[in-house]
Amino acid sequence: MNANRPQPSPHLPLGDRRDAPFYGRDILEVAQFRRADLSHIFGVAREMREMVLRVGSFDLLKGKILASLFYEPSTRTASSFTAAMERLGGSVIPISEVRYSSVSKGESLPDTVRTLECYADVIVLRHPEVGAAKLAAKYARKPIINAGDGVGEHPTQALLDLFTIIEEAGRIDGLTVTLLGDLKNGRTVHSLARLLSMYDVKLNFVSPESLAFPEKILRELDEKGIAWEAHTELEAVLPRSDVLYVTRVQKERFSDPAHYARVKDAYVISPETLTHARPRMVLMHPLPRVGEITMEVDNDPRAAYFRQMEYGMYVRMALLAMVLGKA
Amino acid sequence: MNANRPQPSPHLPLGDRRDAPFYGRDILEVAQFRRADLSHIFGVAREMREMVLRVGSFDLLKGKILASLFYEPSTRTASSFTAAMERLGGSVIPISEVRYSSVSKGESLPDTVRTLECYADVIVLRHPEVGAAKLAAKYARKPIINAGDGVGEHPTQALLDLFTIIEEAGRIDGLTVTLLGDLKNGRTVHSLARLLSMYDVKLNFVSPESLAFPEKILRELDEKGIAWEAHTELEAVLPRSDVLYVTRVQKERFSDPAHYARVKDAYVISPETLTHARPRMVLMHPLPRVGEITMEVDNDPRAAYFRQMEYGMYVRMALLAMVLGKA
Amino acid sequence: MNANRPQPSPHLPLGDRRDAPFYGRDILEVAQFRRADLSHIFGVAREMREMVLRVGSFDLLKGKILASLFYEPSTRTASSFTAAMERLGGSVIPISEVRYSSVSKGESLPDTVRTLECYADVIVLRHPEVGAAKLAAKYARKPIINAGDGVGEHPTQALLDLFTIIEEAGRIDGLTVTLLGDLKNGRTVHSLARLLSMYDVKLNFVSPESLAFPEKILRELDEKGIAWEAHTELEAVLPRSDVLYVTRVQKERFSDPAHYARVKDAYVISPETLTHARPRMVLMHPLPRVGEITMEVDNDPRAAYFRQMEYGMYVRMALLAMVLGKA
Numbered sequence: 001m002n003a004n005r006p007q008p009s010p011h012l013p014l015g016d017r018r019d020a021p022f023y024g025r026d027i028l029e030v031a032q033f034r035r036a037d038l039s040h041i042f043g044v045a046r047e048m049r050e051m052v053l054r055v056g057s058f059d060l061l062k063g064k065i066l067a068s069l070f071y072e073p074s075t076r077t078a079s080s081f082t083a084a085m086e087r088l089g090g091s092v093i094p095i096s097e098v099r100y101s102s103v104s105k106g107e108s109l110p111d112t113v114r115t116l117e118c119y120a121d122v123i124v125l126r127h128p129e130v131g132a133a134k135l136a137a138k139y140a141r142k143p144i145i146n147a148g149d150g151v152g153e154h155p156t157q158a159l160l161d162l163f164t165i166i167e168e169a170g171r172i173d174g175l176t177v178t179l180l181g182d183l184k185n186g187r188t189v190h191s192l193a194r195l196l197s198m199y200d201v202k203l204n205f206v207s208p209e210s211l212a213f214p215e216k217i218l219r220e221l222d223e224k225g226i227a228w229e230a231h232t233e234l235e236a237v238l239p240r241s242d243v244l245y246v247t248r249v250q251k252e253r254f255s256d257p258a259h260y261a262r263v264k265d266a267y268v269i270s271p272e273t274l275t276h277a278r279p280r281m282v283l284m285h286p287l288p289r290v291g292e293i294t295m296e297v298d299n300d301p302r303a304a305y306f307r308q309m310e311y312g313m314y315v316r317m318a319l320l321a322m323v324l325g326k327a
Numbered sequence: 328m329n330a331n332r333p334q335p336s337p338h339l340p341l342g343d344r345r346d347a348p349f350y351g352r353d354i355l356e357v358a359q360f361r362r363a364d365l366s367h368i369f370g371v372a373r374e375m376r377e378m379v380l381r382v383g384s385f386d387l388l389k390g391k392i393l394a395s396l397f398y399e400p401s402t403r404t405a406s407s408f409t410a411a412m413e414r415l416g417g418s419v420i421p422i423s424e425v426r427y428s429s430v431s432k433g434e435s436l437p438d439t440v441r442t443l444e445c446y447a448d449v450i451v452l453r454h455p456e457v458g459a460a461k462l463a464a465k466y467a468r469k470p471i472i473n474a475g476d477g478v479g480e481h482p483t484q485a486l487l488d489l490f491t492i493i494e495e496a497g498r499i500d501g502l503t504v505t506l507l508g509d510l511k512n513g514r515t516v517h518s519l520a521r522l523l524s525m526y527d528v529k530l531n532f533v534s535p536e537s538l539a540f541p542e543k544i545l546r547e548l549d550e551k552g553i554a555w556e557a558h559t560e561l562e563a564v565l566p567r568s569d570v571l572y573v574t575r576v577q578k579e580r581f582s583d584p585a586h587y588a589r590v591k592d593a594y595v596i597s598p599e600t601l602t603h604a605r606p607r608m609v610l611m612h613p614l615p616r617v618g619e620i621t622m623e624v625d626n627d628p629r630a631a632y633f634r635q636m637e638y639g640m641y642v643r644m645a646l647l648a649m650v651l652g653k654a
Numbered sequence: 655m656n657a658n659r660p661q662p663s664p665h666l667p668l669g670d671r672r673d674a675p676f677y678g679r680d681i682l683e684v685a686q687f688r689r690a691d692l693s694h695i696f697g698v699a700r701e702m703r704e705m706v707l708r709v710g711s712f713d714l715l716k717g718k719i720l721a722s723l724f725y726e727p728s729t730r731t732a733s734s735f736t737a738a739m740e741r742l743g744g745s746v747i748p749i750s751e752v753r754y755s756s757v758s759k760g761e762s763l764p765d766t767v768r769t770l771e772c773y774a775d776v777i778v779l780r781h782p783e784v785g786a787a788k789l790a791a792k793y794a795r796k797p798i799i800n801a802g803d804g805v806g807e808h809p810t811q812a813l814l815d816l817f818t819i820i821e822e823a824g825r826i827d828g829l830t831v832t833l834l835g836d837l838k839n840g841r842t843v844h845s846l847a848r849l850l851s852m853y854d855v856k857l858n859f860v861s862p863e864s865l866a867f868p869e870k871i872l873r874e875l876d877e878k879g880i881a882w883e884a885h886t887e888l889e890a891v892l893p894r895s896d897v898l899y900v901t902r903v904q905k906e907r908f909s910d911p912a913h914y915a916r917v918k919d920a921y922v923i924s925p926e927t928l929t930h931a932r933p934r935m936v937l938m939h940p941l942p943r944v945g946e947i948t949m950e951v952d953n954d955p956r957a958a959y960f961r962q963m964e965y966g967m968y969v970r971m972a973l974l975a976m977v978l979g980k981a
Contacts, residue, residue, distance in 0.1 A: 056448070057390030057418075063711030065740055067733065076442055079394065079420050083446030086392055086418035091711075091740035093733050094421065094748065107942035110949070115730055115941060118964035119737030121710065287442060288434035295437070310445040383775070384717030384745075403769055406721065406747050410773030413719055413745035421748065614769060615761035622764070637772035 022322035026137040027145040029153040030191045035198045042163050044318035044327045045311070052087055052314070059089035060326050067120035069112070070096045070147070071127045076287060077147050077157075080309070081124050084316035088326075093120055110139035117142040122323055125149075143323040151187055156319060157286060158191035160312035165243055167311060168282040168304050172196070178204040178237050180267055181247035181292065183213040188286045189247055190217055197221055203228040204237040208263045211253065234267065235276070243282045244269070246292050269293040274300055284308055349649035353464040354472040356480040357518045362525045369490050371645035371654045372638070379414060379641070386416035387653050394447035396439070397423045397474070398454045403614060404474050404484075407636070408451050411643035420447055437466035444469040449650055452476075470650040478514055483646060484613060485518035487639035492570055494638060495609040495631050499523070505531040505564050507594055508574035508619065510540040515613045516574055517544055524548055530555040531564040535590045538580065561594065562603070570609045571596070573619050596620040601627055611635055676976035680791040681799040683807040684845045689852045696817050698972035698981045699965070706741055706968070713743035714980050721774035723766070724750045724801070725781045730941060731801050731811075734963070735778050738970035747774055764793035771796040776977055779803075797977040805841055810973065811940060812845035814966035819897055821965060822936040822958050826850070832858040832891050834921055835901035835946065837867040842940045843901055844871055851875050857882040858891040862917045865907065888921065889930070897936045898923070900946050923947040928954055938962055 021040060033041075051058055066085040070078050073096065082092050093116070109127070113136045116123055123140065125133050126147040133146035133153070148154040166172055177196060179189045183205050193203060194217065203221065205213040209232060221228055231237055238244070246269055254260035268291060269283065277283075285293055285305040297303050321327035348367060360368075378385055393412040397405055400423065409419050420443070436454070440463045443450055450467065452460050453474040460473030460480070475481040493499055504523060506516045510532050520530060521544065530548065532540040536559060548555055558564055565571070573596055581587035595618060596610065604610075612620055612632040624630050648654035675694060687695075705712055720739045724732055727750065736746050747770070763781070767790045770777055777794060779787050780801040787800030787807070802808040820826055831850060833843045837859050847857060847867070851874065859867040863886060875882055885891055892898070900923055908914035922945060923937065931937075939947055939959040951957050975981035 055390065057392070063709065063741070063743075065711070065737055075422055075439070079422060079443060079446055082420045083392055086420070087390070089390075093736045093740070095729055095733060107944070108949075111942060112729070114960050115963045116733060118960060119733055119967055288438060290434070295435075306441050306445060309442045313446055382717065384719070402749055402766070406749060406770060406773055409747045410719055413747070414717070416717075615765060617761070622762075633768050633772060636769045640773055 020322065020325045020327065022319075023325040024143055025323055026133075026140075026143050027155055027319055027323065028133050028137060029146065030155050030158050030195050032155075033159075033195070038159070038162065038195070038198070041159060041315065041318050041322070042166060044322060045163055045314040046167075047327075048087075048314040048317040048321070049311075052317075057087040057089060060321055061085065061088035061090035061324060064088075064090040064122070064320075064324055064326075065093060065120040066090060066320065067093045067116040067123045068095060069116060069123055069125050071125075071132075074126055074148065076309070077126065080312050081145075081147065081316050081320075084313050084320055087313070088317055088321060090320070109136055113140045113144070122320065145319060145323070148187075151185070153191060154187055155191065156312070156316055157188055158195050159319075160308065160315045161188070161192045161245070161284065161286070162195050163315050164284060164304060164308045164311045165282060168307070169242055169280075172199040172201060174200060175242040176202040176204065176237075176240055177243040177245065178206060178234075178241040179213070179245045179247070180206045180234060182211045182249045182253060183207040183247070184211040185250070185253060186247045189245065190214065192245065193217055193221065197224045197226045201226065204241065205230045206232065206234050206237060206267070208232060208249070208259075210259075211249065211263075234273070238273070238276050239278070241281055242278065243284065244277065245284045246289075247286065248288075248290060248292055264291070267292060269297055271296050271300065274302060277302065347649065347652045347654065349646075350652040351470055352650055353460075353467075353470050354482055354646055354650065355460050355464060356473065357482050357485050357522050359482075360486075360522070365486070365489065365522070365525070368486060368642065368645050368649070369493060371649060372490055372641040373494075374654075375414075375641040375644040375648070376638075379644075384414040384416060387648055388412065388415035388417035388651060391415075391417040391449070391651055391653075392420060392447040393417060393647065394420045394443040394450045395422060396443060396450055396452050398452075398459075401453055401475065403636070404453065407639050408472075408474065408643050408647075411640050411647055414640070415644055415648060417647070436463055440467045440471070449647065472646060472650070475514075478512070480518060481514055482518065483639070483643055484515055485522050486646075487635065487642040488515070488519045488572070488611065488613070489522050490642050491611060491631060491635045491638045492609060495634070496569055496607075500527040502526075502569040503529040503531065503564075503567055504570040504572065505533060505561075505568040506540070506572045506574070507533045507561060509538045509576045509580060510534040510574070511538040512577070512580060513574045516572065517541065519572065520544060520548065524551045524553045528553065531568065532557045533559065533561050533564060533594075535559060535576070535586075537586075538576065538590075561600070565600070565603050566605070568608055569605065570611065571604065572611045573616075574613065575615075575617060575619055591618070594619060596624055598623050598627065601629060604629065674976065674979045674981065676973075677979040678797055679977055680787075680794075680797050681809055681973055681977065682787050682791060683800065684809050684812045684849050686809075687813075687849070692813070692816065692849070692852070695813060695969065695972050695976070696820060698976060699817055699968040700821075701981075702968040702971040702975070703965075706971075711741040711743060714975055715739065715742035715744035715978060718742075718744040718776070718974075718978055718980075719747060719774040720744060720974065721747045721770040721777045722749060723770060723777055723779050725779075725786075728780055728802065730963070731780065734966050735799075735801065735970050735974075738967050738974055741967070742971055742975060744974070763790055767794045767798070776974060799973060799977070802841075805839070807845060808841055809845065810966070810970055811842055812849050813973075814962065814969040815842070815846045815899070815938065815940070816849050817969050818938060818958060818962045818965045819936060822961070823896055823934075827854040829853075829896040830856040830858065830891075830894055831897040831899065832860060832888075832895040833867070833899045833901070834860045834888060836865045836903045836907060837861040837901070838865040839904070839907060840901045843899065844868065846899065847871055847875065851878045851880045855880065858895065859884045860886065860888050860891060860921075862886060862903070862913075864913075865903065865917075888927070892927070892930050893932070895935060896932065897938065898931065899938045900943075901940065902942075902944060902946055918945070921946060923951055925950050925954065928956060931956065 122143045124145045124147050127149045130150045130152035132149040137144040282304050283302045449470045451472045451474045454476045457477045457479035459476040464471040609631050610629045776797045778799045778801050781803045784804045784806035786803040791798040936958050937956045
């Protein structure tokens with residue numbers, strides 16, 4: 001948000017806590033958070049969880065409106081933000097068919113967000129282009145929450161991943177976290193690794209060589225003194241992993257179909273795989289999955305990926321409440 | 328819903344009446360209802376109607392969230408459920424563009440519902456494939472309401488049809504109900520006939536021979552001792568019908584266009600047709616209509632098809648309140 | 655709405671003020687308003703603005719449901735009505751994918767609105783065909799608000815334009831208002847000119863000759879004694895304009911691309927243009943813009959087009975409250 005821009009109206013509704021941390025701030029990228037920020041967010045997320053379990057929904061954001069602006073579809077993320085807003089008593093303006101909207105008439109993103117902020121109190125933005133959220137935030141007076149900008153950032157996903165690890169494993173410091181799959185193209189694992197590097201963790205990267213974790217981020221880890229290993233086989237690191245984070249290996253990334261088939265099968269998690277894993281390992285996946293974890297695994301108590309979705313709602317409730325000055 | 332599956336969180340919000348009939352149950356097919364169930368549902372639907380007429384909306388489901396998951400479009404059904412939830416003070420997560428969502432990335436229905444139930448309290452599902460609702464219910468912990476699964480079931484449509492008959496005719500026992508049109512392909516008339524067979528009714532089936540009511544269900548009626556007649560002309564049975572349920576004869580069902588044109592015109596209900604009908608006959612249609620009933624009929628007090636839409640909202644309000652333990 | 659039609663149910667919820675002006679009325683075209691009506695609407699809109707600035711949202715329409723029926727997409731208008739309803743505590747049934755709905759199965763508009771009014775309390779309709787809103791209103795018992803019917807009317811846009819002028823300029827009588835761009839095809843400027851002709855104003859029309867303001871409406875202005883001038887250059891009238899209303903010159907209106915390029919550039923408003931304008935001139939645009947006003951102008955205090963969006967929400971809040979008998 002840009003506090004210096006001329007404001008259509010001095011929106012200062014009664015009861016907003018302007019002194020609250022994160023009040024009026026944008027959520028754009030994981031690099032904006034310090035470790036204390038994360039603790040604070042997760043503390044609020046925990047309160048949200050408690051309230052939801054006790055009463056389902058409550059009126060903390062009653063009267064507040066979220067504009068949910070999705071330039072590309074994402075059922076999961078859009079539904080999660082909608083549920084988060086509704087469980088807080090707020091309302092949502094869903095804008096999901098942007099291809100048919102004024103954008104398709106050629107309107108620029110800055111104009112679209114400056115229109116929507118006349119109606120709404122906060123804007124959640126999903127956009128196919130890197131940097132879209134930052135551009136929107138540059139022009140908007142109201143807070144922008146980045147719900148994914150192309151291969152760029154998806155900070156709320158990274159936050160919910162980290163929150164899942166804390167809640168499931170009870171801590172982060174001291175953990176060994178293994179990231180598996182396409183580690184080259186997945187913004188999810190990049191952001192998660194950066195967040196994890198703020199803690200005392202060991203990281204394992206398991207991927208085909210052609211889909212290895214980016215050198216650039218490995219250098220960042222080195223600078224922060226994070227111990228890491230890169231492997232092409234899961235076997236080597238599975239028994240000493242506290243967390244296994246599985247991602248999709250997308251067919252379209254391969255020029256050679258045979259290579260894809262070989263790699264894909266090598267990284268499928270089945271009940272048999274889990275016999276080699278720690279009894280309390282946390283098995284995660286950002287979903288959707290397409291065969292990377294077999295459905296037989298779903299009933300294993302280590303399978304945390306559906307709980308991960310639920311943690312996501314609490315984290316998004318926390319962020320919405322915080323940027324709107326209510327937490 | 329599957330109570331034996333591991334639950335992400337023990338969702339037991341304050342105030343839910345776990346002992347309420349239908350609490351936490353799925354609504355999947357008409358065969359799941361006994362006559363006493365129907366009476367109970369219609370009793371609640373009647374209370375809903377009274378409240379709506381008196382106050383418009385009320386907060387029985389305040390804080391509850393419905394995920395409205397439509398894999399194929401249905402304005403009427405989706406709007407009816409949305410209105411039902413909103414008139415009860417609850418909120419809706421609309422998911423209507425599933426072709427662009429994670430489903431199009433290849434996600435399975437079980438994963439989609441297990442994600443959505445992390446956000447919502449009840450899921451309404453419309454799907455083009457027979458058995459989809461049962462599959463969803465097998466994996467979901469939260470109640471699934473089947474809003475149509477291909478040529479399979481559409482139980483809430485059948486319930487609202489029956490409720491319309493009761494409210495308009497004052498009773499069901501003793502009535503003669505005539506079903507007209509394409510009786511072969513319409514799941515609506517199949518389900519309605521099955522529900523009616525739990526009462527003391529006479530049934531007339533009027534259709535072109537090529538679109539006759541299925542033998543299988545006729546045998547079920549025989550077993551239950553329901554008297555029925557099959558005709559190709561409406562004239563024979565119209566004067567002794569208490570209810571006339573009209574359905575569309577869809578062009579695409581015919582290989583011979585001339586046959587379609589002949590049949591289609593034969594079953595058009597006009598003011599002239601109604602001169603041969605009983606003065607208090609109940610004229611129904613599931614809508615949309617495309618010429619099966621002329622617009623001149625709309626002002627005839629026997630035309631019940633728009634009231635039928637309204638009864639539908641009350642039935643869906645009743646079902647939502649019941650499965651969520653609030654009625 | 656048609657009060658004479660048989661009503662599915664006597665909807666008379668407690669607390670509706672049947673004696674309120676506009677209660678139960680349709681909003682179809684600007685010609686339906688007298689000057690006193692406009693004063694009344696803008697008075698209510700001003701109250702809405704005050705309430706929104708003070709408390710964000712409030713429960714004036716709690717329990718009321720708006721069916722938002724868009725047969726063609728319009729992010730801006732749909733979002734504005736949704737926000738208006740939600741800030742009044744009401745709910746929305748969004749129906750934006752009509753191409754996939756029962757309409758695509760061939761249902762008529764009268765049937766669609768008669769179905770939706772069984773669920774909702776008011777219907778906002780956007781339709782590509784002239785006269786659609788009137789047709790809908792002829793059949794509906796509930797109020798219809800026309801949100802644009804093809805090249806026909808878009809009355810709420812005209813009302814918000816007028817409200818913007820009043821609020822920004824402090825008055826209307828005595829003003830010189832200049833309309834710029836494609837004045838032939840824009841329903842926006844046609845409706846606005848008609849509304850302005852109820853006041854003591856001077857009008858300037860600046861357009862390429864091929865896109866001149868329609869003779870028919872010029873004759874109406876003459877009959878009402880409104881002074882007007884037509885120009886092809888902005889320079890002549892800019893220095894004496896109190897309001898400059900800019901519209902798009904759409905490429906597809908021109909058979910000769912060279913002509914388009916020449917004309918388009920001639921009407922672009924830049925900071926340089928504004929050096930010739932009055933220091934408190936009100937610069938408006940219905941948005942979306944595609945280059946007619948450069949982004950460098952946005953920070954000029956005269957740039958009123960984003961505030962215009964916000965005024966639109968207040969006007970729509972006022973109209974919704976009024977037709978529902980709550981203001």
